[in-house]
Amino acid sequence: MKTVLADLDPAALSQWCKQEGLPAFRGRQIFRQIHHGADFADMTDLPLSLRGQLAEKAVAQPVRTLTTRISRLDGTVKLLFGLEDGNCVEGVLMRYHHGHTLCISTQVGCRMGCRFCASTLGGCVRSLSAGEMLGQIFCANRLLAENTALPEEDRRVHNVVLMGSGEPFDNYEAVTAFLRLLREERGVNIGLRNVSLSTCGLVPKMRAFADENLPVTLSVSLHAPNDAIRRQLMPVAQTYPMADVLDAARYYVEKTGRRVIFEYALVQGVNAGEAQARELAGRLRGLQCHVNLIPLNDVPERGLKGVDEATVRRFLDTLTALHISATRRREMGDDIEGACGQLRRKILDGPAG
Numbered sequence: 001m002k003t004v005l006a007d008l009d010p011a012a013l014s015q016w017c018k019q020e021g022l023p024a025f026r027g028r029q030i031f032r033q034i035h036h037g038a039d040f041a042d043m044t045d046l047p048l049s050l051r052g053q054l055a056e057k058a059v060a061q062p063v064r065t066l067t068t069r070i071s072r073l074d075g076t077v078k079l080l081f082g083l084e085d086g087n088c089v090e091g092v093l094m095r096y097h098h099g100h101t102l103c104i105s106t107q108v109g110c111r112m113g114c115r116f117c118a119s120t121l122g123g124c125v126r127s128l129s130a131g132e133m134l135g136q137i138f139c140a141n142r143l144l145a146e147n148t149a150l151p152e153e154d155r156r157v158h159n160v161v162l163m164g165s166g167e168p169f170d171n172y173e174a175v176t177a178f179l180r181l182l183r184e185e186r187g188v189n190i191g192l193r194n195v196s197l198s199t200c201g202l203v204p205k206m207r208a209f210a211d212e213n214l215p216v217t218l219s220v221s222l223h224a225p226n227d228a229i230r231r232q233l234m235p236v237a238q239t240y241p242m243a244d245v246l247d248a249a250r251y252y253v254e255k256t257g258r259r260v261i262f263e264y265a266l267v268q269g270v271n272a273g274e275a276q277a278r279e280l281a282g283r284l285r286g287l288q289c290h291v292n293l294i295p296l297n298d299v300p301e302r303g304l305k306g307v308d309e310a311t312v313r314r315f316l317d318t319l320t321a322l323h324i325s326a327t328r329r330r331e332m333g334d335d336i337e338g339a340c341g342q343l344r345r346k347i348l349d350g351p352a353g
Contacts, residue, residue, distance in 0.1 A: 003058045004084075006034055006131025006138075009181055020057065022050070028186070034060050035134070035187035037142045059084060063135025065143065077143070081136055083108070087125055090164055091136045093143070099158030100144060104136045106175055107166025112200050113235040114221070115302045116265050119165035127171035130178040133162075137188055160190060163198040163219070169205035179214050192216050198263065203240045206248040210255040218252050219261040219292070220245060225279035229271050242283070250287060259288040265296045266312060268305040277318035284324055291319055291326035 005013060014027030026046070033043045040046075040055045054060070062084055069078040077093040089105035110117065111124035137157050144155045160182065162168045168175045175197070182190050198219040199206060206218070222245070224230035230237040249260040262284070266272040284291070293316055296306035312328055319326040 004062045004129055004131045005030060005058050005060055006062055006134050007129050007177070008131075010184065010186060020053075026050075030054070030060075031184075032186045035138070035184070037061070037138045037145075061135060061138060062129070062132050063139055065139045068143070079136075079139065079143075081105075081139060083128075083132060089128070089136070089166075091140065092164070093140050093157075095154075096159075099154065100140075100156070101159040101161060102137060102140045102157045103161045103163050104133055105164030105166050106133060106162055106168045106171050110166050111170065112167045114200060114223075115233050116223070116267060116296055116299055116304055118297075118299060118301075121301055124166070124170070127166070127174060130174050130181055133174070133178040134181060134188070137182075137190075141188070157188070157190065159194040159196075161196040161198070163196070167200055167202065168197050169199045169202040169209070172205050172208070176209075176212060176214065179216065196261070200234060200236045201240050201245040201248075202236065203244045203248045206245075207251055210248075210252040215256055215258060217258060217261060218249070218256075219263055220249055221265075222262040222280075223265050223267075224271050225276045225283055229276070232270065233267070246283065246287065249289065253288045259290055262289055262291050263294060264291055265294040266307045266315060267296050268307050268311075270304075272307045272311050272315055274314060274318055277315045278322065281319055281322035281324045285322075289325070291324060292329050293326060294329045 003016065005016070008016060008031075010028055010031045013031050014024040017027040017030070018024050029045060030043070039060045040051045043051055046054075064082045065079055066082045066088060067080040070076070075095055079091040079093060081089050081091060083089070087108045089108055091105065092103040094101045094103070105128065107127045108125035109122050110120040113120050137160065141156050144150065144157070147155060162175065179192060179195065181187060182195065183192055192215050196217040196219050198221060200221045206220075209218070221234070222230070222242075223233050224237075224242070227237060227242050230242055252258070252260055264271075264280070280291070293312060295309075295312055296304060298305050316326055316328055
């Protein structure tokens with residue numbers, strides 16, 4: 001099996017080069033080239049014979065872009081990424097005033113079973129390696145670099161959110177390795193304060209992550225004000241009660257000094273009433289946090305429907321009146337199946353009829 005060099009940090013890549021009979025300095029050269037999107041054939045500062053030798057034993061770019069869909073509404077780009085084993089995952093590239101944000105996947109599918117999420121419908125095929133997560137950024141950076149209409153400083157990814165398919169903490173070791181690689185100065189060099197990680201609430205991993213000294217923004221998929229409703233939507237709630245999730249969130253705030261974001265998808269007839277808003281505010285009072293309200297994308301396979309704008313506004317106004325920081329998440333890419341898992345599932349299912 002070939003070695004995925006994007007999985008290796010500079011020291012490990014130099015060590016790999018030494019094991020292959022190459023000077024250690026080649027590792028630094030190769031690391032820089034890989035993280036700037038080059039395949040072996042593009043590494044013209046290496047001898048041609050060496051490039052051929054490397055291609056026989058290793059993989060430089062473990063991810064390729066299969067399809068792109070660009071929203072006519074806001075310019076959001078939905079990307080379908082192909083992996084070396086034939087699997088595929090999704091990413092979403094969004095442009096904000098503070099730069100480009102890429103939403104990446106951490107697993108092929110997901111095994112958490114959240115009822116409102118299309119990514120979990122087929123279960124989890126496998127977890128991604130650190131290099132495969134990075135590879136999604138390499139692909140997006142190549143796409144942006146080709147867009148000469150953009151100012152030069154905008155032709156790269158500035159922010160990363162781990163909110164695509166998969167549960168990041170179900171792939172804990174690879175995700176933490178990815179985060180350490182992400183901030184390498186000779187690599188893509190994205191500071192971890194520009195990274196958000198979303199979890200459905202795997203409490204032991206939340207606590208372990210608080211101790212990692214990786215200052216990312218932690219987003220917790222809460223989606224309910226109490227355990228009874230949460231268990232309807234999220235199987236993980238059977239294992240980790242809401243009180244334990246909130247305690248782990250408090251621990252994260254204490255250890256990092258960073259507020260926690262709670263994601264709350266509003267589901268018609270389930271969790272979107274004023275009573276639920278008031279109960280949620282009571283549970284969160286005193287916790288350094290922000291609530292991100294998400295009008296649900298309908299999931300026909302689950303029989304769940306989103307809410308109208310008036311319901312979103314009432315829920316938001318109730319939280320705000322009770323002194324809970326909250327906003328309605330901006331919807332992007334609606335016309336290109338921007339929600340997680342939709343495009344991959346459509347491609348795998350093939351054309352209807």
